[in-house]
Amino acid sequence: MNSLKTMKKSTRSNLVTYGIVIGFYVVMQLLVSGGMLSNSMQGMLVPICTYVVLAVSLNLTVGILGELSLGHAGFMSAGAFSGAVFWVIAGVNMPAPLGLALAMLIGGVVAGVFGFVIGIPVLRLRGDYLAIVTLAFGEIIKNVLNAIYLGWDSNGLHFSLSDSAALNLEEGGEVIINGAIGITGMKKASTFTAGIILVLLTLFVVLNLVNSRAGRAIMSIRDNRIAAEATGINVTKYKLMAFITSAFLAGMAGVLYALNMSALAARKFDYNTSILVLVFVVLGGIGNIRGSIIAAAVLYVLPEMLRGLNDYRMLIYAIILIVVMIFNQSPQVVAWRAQVWEKLSTIGFFQKLAKLKKQSKGEA
Amino acid sequence: MALLEVMNVGIAFGGLQAVAQLDMKIEKGHLYGLIGPNGAGKTTVFNLLTGVYRPTEGDIILDGKNITGNAPAKINQAGIARTFQNIRLFDQMTVLDNVKIGLHNQIKYSMWTGIFRLPGFKDKEQQMEYQAMKLLKIFDLDKEANLPASSLPYGKQRKLEIARALATNPKLLLLDEPAAGMNPSESEELMNTIKFVQKEFDVAILLIEHDMNFVMGICEYIYVLDYGRIIAQGTGESIRNNPKVIAAYLGGD
Numbered sequence A: 001m002n003s004l005k006t007m008k009k010s011t012r013s014n015l016v017t018y019g020i021v022i023g024f025y026v027v028m029q030l031l032v033s034g035g036m037l038s039n040s041m042q043g044m045l046v047p048i049c050t051y052v053v054l055a056v057s058l059n060l061t062v063g064i065l066g067e068l069s070l071g072h073a074g075f076m077s078a079g080a081f082s083g084a085v086f087w088v089i090a091g092v093n094m095p096a097p098l099g100l101a102l103a104m105l106i107g108g109v110v111a112g113v114f115g116f117v118i119g120i121p122v123l124r125l126r127g128d129y130l131a132i133v134t135l136a137f138g139e140i141i142k143n144v145l146n147a148i149y150l151g152w153d154s155n156g157l158h159f160s161l162s163d164s165a166a167l168n169l170e171e172g173g174e175v176i177i178n179g180a181i182g183i184t185g186m187k188k189a190s191t192f193t194a195g196i197i198l199v200l201l202t203l204f205v206v207l208n209l210v211n212s213r214a215g216r217a218i219m220s221i222r223d224n225r226i227a228a229e230a231t232g233i234n235v236t237k238y239k240l241m242a243f244i245t246s247a248f249l250a251g252m253a254g255v256l257y258a259l260n261m262s263a264l265a266a267r268k269f270d271y272n273t274s275i276l277v278l279v280f281v282v283l284g285g286i287g288n289i290r291g292s293i294i295a296a297a298v299l300y301v302l303p304e305m306l307r308g309l310n311d312y313r314m315l316i317y318a319i320i321l322i323v324v325m326i327f328n329q330s331p332q333v334v335a336w337r338a339q340v341w342e343k344l345s346t347i348g349f350f351q352k353l354a355k356l357k358k359q360s361k362g363e364a
Numbered sequence B: 001m002a003l004l005e006v007m008n009v010g011i012a013f014g015g016l017q018a019v020a021q022l023d024m025k026i027e028k029g030h031l032y033g034l035i036g037p038n039g040a041g042k043t044t045v046f047n048l049l050t051g052v053y054r055p056t057e058g059d060i061i062l063d064g065k066n067i068t069g070n071a072p073a074k075i076n077q078a079g080i081a082r083t084f085q086n087i088r089l090f091d092q093m094t095v096l097d098n099v100k101i102g103l104h105n106q107i108k109y110s111m112w113t114g115i116f117r118l119p120g121f122k123d124k125e126q127q128m129e130y131q132a133m134k135l136l137k138i139f140d141l142d143k144e145a146n147l148p149a150s151s152l153p154y155g156k157q158r159k160l161e162i163a164r165a166l167a168t169n170p171k172l173l174l175l176d177e178p179a180a181g182m183n184p185s186e187s188e189e190l191m192n193t194i195k196f197v198q199k200e201f202d203v204a205i206l207l208i209e210h211d212m213n214f215v216m217g218i219c220e221y222i223y224v225l226d227y228g229r230i231i232a233q234g235t236g237e238s239i240r241n242n243p244k245v246i247a248a249y250l251g252g253d
Helices: A002-006 A010-031 A039-043 A045-064 A073-091 A097-123 A127-147 A191-212 A213-223 A227-231 A236-260 A271-284 A287-329 A331-344 A348-360 B044-051 B070-076 B095-102 B109-115 B123-136 B155-165 B184-201 B212-218 B237-239 B243-250
Strands: A149-153 A156-160 A174-178 B004-013 B016-026 B031-035 B057-062 B080-082 B170-177 B204-208 B221-226 B229-234
Touching: A002 B184, A002 B237, A010 A191, A010 A287, A010 B031, A039 A045, A039 A287, A039 B243, A045 A073, A045 A213, A045 A236, A045 A271, A045 A287, A073 A174, A073 A236, A097 A127, A097 A191, A097 A236, A127 A271, A127 B016, A149 B237, A191 A213, A191 A236, A191 A287, A213 A227, A213 A236, A213 B044, A213 B095, A213 B109, A227 A236, A227 B004, A271 B212, A287 A331, B016 B044, B016 B229, B031 B044, B031 B212, B044 B080, B044 B170, B044 B204, B070 B080, B080 B155, B095 B123, B095 B155, B109 B123, B123 B155, B123 B184, B123 B212, B155 B170, B155 B184, B184 B212, B184 B221, B212 B237, B221 B237, B229 B243, B237 B243
Parallel strands: B031 B204, B031 B221, B080 B170, B170 B204
Antiparallel strands: A149 A156, A149 A174, B004 B016, B004 B057, B221 B229
């Protein structure tokens, strides 16, 4: 316990974050093995991990680097398709964990390359302009993937932008990406365990990056670009570093998502997906990694929980989003919360809580 | 040879000649002042020296190297550090981390070492921590090390900016109105700190300041700027009695 106290605040806070994820994993595994989790909820475990990774990685761009990106789904799809193609061609014949890991690595690298290529022109822009251009790139990636036909036979890979017949596959050749229909008939590979490992890996990369020399340089650009330059920080280099890391992780999340389904189509990775992830980041707190995890998990499951409300589902969902936003961000409500907290802390039970809260303050 | 040689530097924004025919010589380890009425172009001179603006004419030589037109980060790495008139700290980061950013190019390790905590990470971080705390102690900021920079009172924010600039190990330090908004006792204290820094770090300092007691108190040599041109230069005494300077400040012909 003593060593826990002398530990650096940031280290302790990070351990709590890892703890939350591992705790979630253990509880879910217990619920599944006890048969207490409905089928639809079980089906959501991998997507939850996907969206947690997406939210944490987007937070690296939005919260840590301080640049608004609306094209996160584009990186996700670039990773998803490249990883899935690898899986169909080679991964299926490997042991599942190895195939999945390699597919993720390939998806991450491809998305990272996209991040680099897009980042060079895009990161010269700031604010709204950057948001608009990233949005456009996300849509471009989606539309290009919609038009791609890819197949393979004994001669190797065949590629076309017109239709599957133009691939000229020989007898026994297989179409992998069939234009807007995408990839079909995939063998699933993603598991909840793999998802949690990816979440932990993402946290490891992002949290360690933030608490290092490079991470400080990235944050200094967010806080004051002009001062960062005057202090000798290579702004372009560190902006790209954050952007590429963010894209790499989104690509890996895309593979996790793709290999959880038997069919993969590009239209799933549209503007709405990018915005959804951004909503998780904003509501969890910009720059707050732990908040992103919780917001992504809760807000992803919420529509499912509200299914009983039928037609009013999305209305209630929207209202909840607004209320959470006001509760977290509005200065008046934040002040009111502090007042209520003060009053409550005269009562014995809440006094203990207040002590705990004080200890964890400033760690978020 | 002088540490910094500014030769015939000028900049025009469209038709407006903001600075013209600027000649300055700054020797190693000495303390210089740059004064002039409002709008004379003092901060523009700083922006020219640090690469924020690219001169439309002339050359800037630092330690024998031509740095004219280099990017700000490169100029900082070459050895010129600065503070800003309107304080520019990394607000959301701690006081300590602000200084660690200053040490960015002094103590280096790669991104991979940072992410995977490879050997060397701990050692380098400890070095950074040690050096940053040493600097903070000089500016009496060590007790606030873990507070966010934005929570510091104004005077301490100014000091933190100087500490951050010094962390980059400059040969020349540019201070843009370091005593602005300070009361007499605070600016007296700052004067002593600046003198101490000049000796301790053996750094040349060029400062812009409106407080004449401050400038006359510590600067060994003073440049006076008016309408973007140097109208007088010399020791405090000679400046004080220069009719051109008096005219520039008080009007007249």
